Amino acid sequence: MxxxxxxxxxxxxxxxxxxxxxxxxxxxxxxxxxxxxxxxxxxxxxxxxxxxxxxxxxxxxxxxxxxxxxxxxxxxxxxxxxxxxxxxxxxxxxxxxxxxxxxxxxxxxxxxxxxxxxxxxxxxxxxxxxxxxxxxxxxxxxxxxxxxxxxxxxxxxxxxxxxxxxxxxxxxxxxxxxxxxxxxxxxxxxxxxxxxxxxxxxxxxxxxxxxxxxQGKKTFQVVVEGAEGHAGTLAQSERRDALAAFARMASVLHAEIGAIDADIKFTVGRVTVMPNAPSVVPSRVSFSIDLRHPDNAVLDAAGARIMALCREHARPCAVTVTPLVDAPSxxxxxxxxxxxxxxxxxxxxxxxxxxxxxxxxxxxxxxxxxxxxxxxxxxxxxxxxxxxxxxxxxxxxxxxxxxxxxxxxxxxxxxxx
Amino acid sequence: MxxxxxxxxxxxxxxxxxxxxxxxxxxxxxxxxxxxxxxxxxxxxxxxxxxxxxxxxxxxxxxxxxxxxxxxxxxxxxxxxxxxxxxxxxxxxxxxxxxxxxxxxxxxxxxxxxxxxxxxxxxxxxxxxxxxxxxxxxxxxxxxxxxxxxxxxxxxxxxxxxxxxxxxxxxxxxxxxxxxxxxxxxxxxxxxxxxxxxxxxxxxxxxxxxxxxxQGKKTFQVVVEGAEGHAGTLAQSERRDALAAFARMASVLHAEIGAIDADIKFTVGRVTVMPNAPSVVPSRVSFSIDLRHPDNAVLDAAGARIMALCREHARPCAVTVTPLVDAPSxxxxxxxxxxxxxxxxxxxxxxxxxxxxxxxxxxxxxxxxxxxxxxxxxxxxxxxxxxxxxxxxxxxxxxxxxxxxxxxxxxxxxxxx
The missing domain is CATH 3.40.630.10 (Zn peptidases)
Structure with a gap:
């Protein structure tokens, strides 16, 4: 034909x-x-x-x-x-x-x-x-x-x-x-x-x-809750800065999850900061995680590790990790x-x-x-x-x-x- | 009276x-x-x-x-x-x-x-x-x-x-x-x-x-430029992920600048991510830095260190650090x-x-x-x-x-x- x-x-x-x-x-x-x-x-x-x-x-x-x-x-x-x-x-x-x-x-x-x-x-x-x-x-x-x-x-x-x-x-x-x-x-x-x-x-x-x-995919929505404050007056030691906690989490996640193997795909694509003003210590950061891998066992292990790392690095803020998509290969x-x-x-x-x-x-x-x-x-x-x-x-x-x-x-x- | x-x-x-x-x-x-x-x-x-x-x-x-x-x-x-x-x-x-x-x-x-x-x-x-x-x-x-x-x-x-x-x-x-x-x-x-x-x-x-x-204050606007890509297909090793670079910078800045002494105030208050979509590798992150200290010498040294740290941790992205406010005590x-x-x-x-x-x-x-x-x-x-x-x-x-x-x-x- x-x-x-x-x-x-x-x-x-x-x-x-x-x-x-x-x-x-x-x-x-x-x-x-x-x-x-x-x-x-x-x-x-x-x-x-x-x-x-x-x-x-x-x-x-x-x-x-x-x-x-x-x-x-x-x-x-x-x-x-x-x-x-x-x-x-x-x-x-x-x-x-x-x-x-x-x-x-x-x-x-x-x-x-x-x-x-x-x-x-x-x-x-x-x-x-x-x-x-x-x-x-x-x-x-x-x-x-x-x-x-x-x-x-x-x-x-x-x-x-x-x-x-x-x-x-x-x-x-x-x-x-x-x-x-x-x-x-x-x-x-x-x-x-x-x-x-x-x-x-x-x-x-x-x-x-x-x-x-x-290939399999998992996505998560992570919310980091801290406390708002004045950037010029609140002592560093008294802050619960949601952005600082987010930066630690994202940095560790990129370094560890992104290095699992050559097939891993790890992305933090969307970040929302509250109140997002230059002289206010951020009270809340929510962000998305997109994780993919062709091997379901690797995907599951990486997903569990993501949740653990978010919790380990949240302090002194609170963190909620919500799994959204969980689609195996x-x-x-x-x-x-x-x-x-x-x-x-x-x-x-x-x-x-x-x-x-x-x-x-x-x-x-x-x-x-x-x-x-x-x-x-x-x-x-x-x-x-x-x-x-x-x-x-x-x-x-x-x-x-x-x-x-x-x-x-x-x-x-x-x-x- | x-x-x-x-x-x-x-x-x-x-x-x-x-x-x-x-x-x-x-x-x-x-x-x-x-x-x-x-x-x-x-x-x-x-x-x-x-x-x-x-x-x-x-x-x-x-x-x-x-x-x-x-x-x-x-x-x-x-x-x-x-x-x-x-x-x-x-x-x-x-x-x-x-x-x-x-x-x-x-x-x-x-x-x-x-x-x-x-x-x-x-x-x-x-x-x-x-x-x-x-x-x-x-x-x-x-x-x-x-x-x-x-x-x-x-x-x-x-x-x-x-x-x-x-x-x-x-x-x-x-x-x-x-x-x-x-x-x-x-x-x-x-x-x-x-x-x-x-x-x-x-x-x-x-x-x-x-x-x-x-107290003295300096502010900066930092722009991290990477390259957009598909979160599910672009290999980790080929990414220029602006959010990953931002997370490294912000994490290091909070740890080092925030620990200078008890009088330092360091804040990343506003962050804008482009295109800010869950399954797109971010191409651009711009963020604000607010730095304060009553001692002008400490303030100047911390300001210089901020600019150096941003440049050190940007790779493989490009970074521009623009000083905005420079107000001594x-x-x-x-x-x-x-x-x-x-x-x-x-x-x-x-x-x-x-x-x-x-x-x-x-x-x-x-x-x-x-x-x-x-x-x-x-x-x-x-x-x-x-x-x-x-x-x-x-x-x-x-x-x-x-x-x-x-x-x-x-x-x-x-x-x-």
């Missing part, structure tokens, strides 16, 4: 660049955070393209977006493919968006060519994958799979104190005519294309990464991985197996149906940055492989779930 | 509490930052009280507020007394406000009792003493004394990117009929009442602190100090000499005229906090001593400047 017939590569690129205009930053990146006005605008544009191709849009209580191409058997569990439309505050044009647009292109091309799938095929954009506005991320896919309760998700707040619930209600009000599906439904399979967010494909000169699984479906490798071979795109260092919604979908991911290279391995870049050829190759795997599922007998 | 005749203590307390309603926080404090809507409202209330007593309001290019009681010789350099009306974001009812209201009460009482001063007496509220919205503080008094150029002051920005210049213009537009004085003029003397912001008066059971001088006018001690003795308020650990506008006025300060106790030495508290008796005692010193200056031949 020639890749040229499976997708329209120019339309895919043009639409991906069009989407990147929404939330565009001066430095060439994208700021389109979860449930923002930017995401509303992105939905409108994507829904427009889908409806034009005869697809039917819908949503659910978690503001996941579904774009359905009807199949012959409407009752069979549909095939899902997609990613997310939200970005980091200083994110790029490809993380998430490339996966949604590749999925849309694969389905639109299928529909254009008169292919009627055996069952429904649904392009999906999951709510708040990034977790930058509301932590932790992957709220949409976790609500969909039932791993997290929608009411607990609704209670989370952004930095301005707005709850997910308030943001969800406002978001839904922007789409008064969009039908709502029940939250969560059986799926026949899930496929997700994503940029690698690492340097391995580029270094190996491969276009397609057949993702074997996702997983493995994707072997038959879908084989299908991806086979499609890449047929289309003559150099491919290799690869472990995902970043988390993805596919991790959660893998718990309810066969799931797999396709990676494409990104320049210098950079993502979550405004200069994030993927070559048009690589985007097209990934989408074409995705389209072939989809057709293998949707036009042939379904895989046995 | 009996203290009861010099001021109306109930009016003073009532007005001080009335002022505290403007910017009141739920926890009983005050958030009335420089050039904010709250400060506009505070000006309106204070101007109303002054005009009612026959005083004339005016301002200048730095948005200092002047409330003038005309004297017999309008050409002689006036006596100034006051403090500031801005607060920390989680400040209290007394820091600054007590000094302005005590000064106003001293002058209003003088006017009511038909006392015509030998020369003009001006109650003053200086712009942005706190430095919490726009750093560094004491902008109004430094612009007035010519220590800082008004154009340089106008260029400073708050956390939202608003310049002092924009905020000043907006502030002045709120008072279209208020006359403008030229920026800076000769003064015959300057007096300022303030809460101690330390525990010494309370511990010694004294009501009046005769302030000998102000000073001594207040001996004759005014003697007058304060004498008034306290006559009024039978227990008094003691005291060094000011905090900076005050009086530090700057002392460079252009004889200046002195009166301290009153504050509970537990706490200030820059919402539960900051001064007893009504102590506020009245301080104001009454201030009033007596003022009358000594204004109703008798002027001190030789």
């Amino acid at each position: 020639a890749s040229g017939t499976l997708i329209n590569r120019d339309r895919l690129w043009t639409r991906l660049m069009s989407l990147a205009e929404i939330g565009a930053t001066p430095a060439g990146g994208v700021n389109r955070q979860a449930l923002s006005d930017g995401e509303i605008a992105a939905w409108r544009r994507v829904i427009g393209w889908a409806v034009e191709a005869g697809m039917t849009p819908s949503t659910d209580a978690a503001a996941n977006l579904f774009l359905t191409l009807a199949g012959r058997d409407r009752a069979a569990p549909p095939f899902l493919l997609g990613s997310h439309l939200d970005s980091q505050p200083t994110g790029g044009k490809f993380d998430g968006a490339a996966g949604v647009m590749a999925a849309l292109e694969a389905v639109v091309s299928l529909a254009e060519q008169g292919g009627t799938p055996a069952r429904d095929v649904i392009v999906v954009a999951w709510m708040n994958e990034e977790g930058s506005r509301f932590a932790p991320g992957m709220m949409g896919s976790e609500a969909f799979t039932g791993e997290r309760d929608i009411d607990a998700i609704r209670a989370a707040r952004d930095a301005d104190g707005i709850t997910v619930g308030e943001a969800l209600d406002r978001f839904h009000q922007a789409f008064p005519d969009l039908p709502h599906r029940p939250l969560g439904f059986a799926a026949g399979a899930y496929l997700e294309l994503h940029i690698e967010q690492g340097p391995l494909l580029e270094a190996a000169d491969r276009t397609i990464g057949v993702v074997t699984g996702i 997983n493995q994707f479906d072997p038959r879908l991985r084989a299908s991806i490798a086979e499609a890449a071979r047929e289309q003559e795109h150099p491919a290799m197996p690869i472990l995902s260092a970043a988390g993805h919604d596919a991790r959660h979908l893998a718990k309810i149906c066969p799931a797999a991911m396709i990676f494409i290279p990104c320049r210098d391995g950079a993502s979550h940055v405004e200069h994030e870049w993927a070559e048009p050829d690589h985007v097209a190759a990934g989408a074409s492989v995705l389209a072939q795997v989809l057709r293998g599922l949707a036009l042939a007998p379904a895989i046995e779930a | 009996a203290s009861g005749t010099l001021i109306n203590r109930d009016r003073l307390w009532t007005r001080l509490m009335s002022l505290a309603e403007i910017g009141a926080t739920p926890a009983g404090g005050v958030n009335r930052q420089a050039l904010s809507d709250g400060e506009i409202a505070a000006w309106r209330r204070v101007i109303g009280w002054a005009v009612e007593a026959g005083m004339t309001p005016s301002t200048d290019a730095a948005a200092n507020l002047f409330l003038t009681l005309a004297g017999r010789d309008r050409a002689a350099p006036p006596f100034l007394l006051g403090s500031h009306l801005d607060s920390q974001p989680t400040g209290g009812k007394f820091d600054g406000a007590a000094g302005v209201m005590a000064a106003l009460e001293a002058v209003v009482s003088l006017a009511e009792q038909g006392g015509t001063p030998a020369r003009d007496v001006i109650v003053v509220a200086w712009m942005n003493e706190e430095g919490s919205r726009f750093a560094p503080g004491m902008m109004g008094s430094e612009a007035f004394t010519g220590e800082r150029d008004i154009d340089a002051i106008r260029a400073a920005r708050d956390a939202d990117g608003i310049t002092v210049g924009e905020a000043l213009d907006r502030f002045h537009q709120a008072f279209p009929d208020l006359p403008h004085r030229p920026l800076g003029f000769a003064a015959g003397a300057y007096l300022e009442l303030h809460i101690e912001q330390g525990p010494l008066l309370e511990a010694a059971d004294r009501t009046i602190g005769v302030v000998t001088g102000i 000073n001594q207040f006018d001996p004759r005014l100090r003697a007058s304060i001690a004498e008034a306290a003795r006559e009024q039978e308020h227990p008094a003691m000499p005291i060094l000011s650990a905090a900076g005050h506008d009086a530090r700057h006025l002392a460079k252009i005229c004889p200046a002195a300060m009166i301290f009153i106790p504050c509970r537990d030495g706490a200030s820059h906090v919402e539960h900051e508290w001064a007893e009504p008796d102590h506020v009245a005692a301080g104001a009454s001593v201030l009033a007596q010193v003022l009358r000594g200056l204004a109703l008798a031949p002027a001190i030789e400047a």
Whole structure:
């Protein structure tokens, strides 16, 4: 099967660049955070393209977006493919968006060519994958799979104190005519294309990464409570300086946890200081910890050590360490991985197996149906940055492989779930 | 002279509490930052009280507020007394406000009792003493004394990117009929009442602190520049994590500078992390340093060491250390100090000499005229906090001593400047 017939590569690129205009930053990146006005605008544009191709849009209580191409058997569990439309505050044009647009292109091309799938095929954009506005991320896919309760998700707040619930209600009000599906439904399979967010494909000169699984991840929220005071008058010995305690903790954590081995990833990415005034001894510091490792035993030991180190270095302040995400490493479906490798071979795109260092919604979908991911290279391995870049050829190759795997599922007998 | 005749203590307390309603926080404090809507409202209330007593309001290019009681010789350099009306974001009812209201009460009482001063007496509220919205503080008094150029002051920005210049213009537009004085003029003397912001008066059971001088202070702004990256994919060894470098610096600084001796005060009060997202390796951290010590030699050595330590621990990031405030310790006018001690003795308020650990506008006025300060106790030495508290008796005692010193200056031949 020639890749040229499976997708329209120019339309895919043009639409991906069009989407990147929404939330565009001066430095060439994208700021389109979860449930923002930017995401509303992105939905409108994507829904427009889908409806034009005869697809039917819908949503659910978690503001996941579904774009359905009807199949012959409407009752069979549909095939899902997609990613997310939200970005980091200083994110790029490809993380998430490339996966949604590749999925849309694969389905639109299928529909254009008169292919009627055996069952429904649904392009999906999951709510708040990034977790930058509301932590932790992957709220949409976790609500969909039932791993997290929608009411607990609704209670989370952004930095301005707005709850997910308030943001969800406002978001839904922007789409008064969009039908709502029940939250969560059986799926026949899930496929997700994503940029690698690492340097391995580029270094190996491969276009397609057949993702074997996702490295384990733990996140924590740490709150250090001290006492406010005047910077010019309160004696050093009488201070309970939350910032000083935080600096000790973060310094020790970076030195010890960051040095566990070459595969460890340890990040303190968000810090909030109260009252954050130059001449006031800080009373409260809250900070986020992001920990990843492919080996679940190492991950668990490092997580326990983090909690111990925070407690050891808090004095004379109080500290609370709250585990948020605890996601062990997983493995994707072997038959879908084989299908991806086979499609890449047929289309003559150099491919290799690869472990995902970043988390993805596919991790959660893998718990309810066969799931797999396709990676494409990104320049210098950079993502979550405004200069994030993927070559048009690589985007097209990934989408074409995705389209072939989809057709293998949707036009042939379904895989046995 | 009996203290009861010099001021109306109930009016003073009532007005001080009335002022505290403007910017009141739920926890009983005050958030009335420089050039904010709250400060506009505070000006309106204070101007109303002054005009009612026959005083004339005016301002200048730095948005200092002047409330003038005309004297017999309008050409002689006036006596100034006051403090500031801005607060920390989680400040209290007394820091600054007590000094302005005590000064106003001293002058209003003088006017009511038909006392015509030998020369003009001006109650003053200086712009942005706190430095919490726009750093560094004491902008109004430094612009007035010519220590800082008004154009340089106008260029400073708050956390939202608003310049002092924009905020000043907006502030002045709120008072279209208020006359403008030229920026800076000769003064015959300057007096300022303030809460101690330390525990010494309370511990010694004294009501009046005769302030000998102000401890030296240096402030710095430090910017650590690294490189953004994905928390799940960028290898630890390839990171230039600005937060990790900041944590090392802050940890070492707290340990080494904070341990110099019992008189050192070292504070990192404000920290801004970019992009401040849980799964992004931070690219940039900027933070403030506040350093104080009564001995100028120790202060200078510690300042130099801070700059060296920041540079030593920045790698692999880049660091810029910008000195902002460099104010050596000073001594207040001996004759005014003697007058304060004498008034306290006559009024039978227990008094003691005291060094000011905090900076005050009086530090700057002392460079252009004889200046002195009166301290009153504050509970537990706490200030820059919402539960900051001064007893009504102590506020009245301080104001009454201030009033007596003022009358000594204004109703008798002027001190030789």
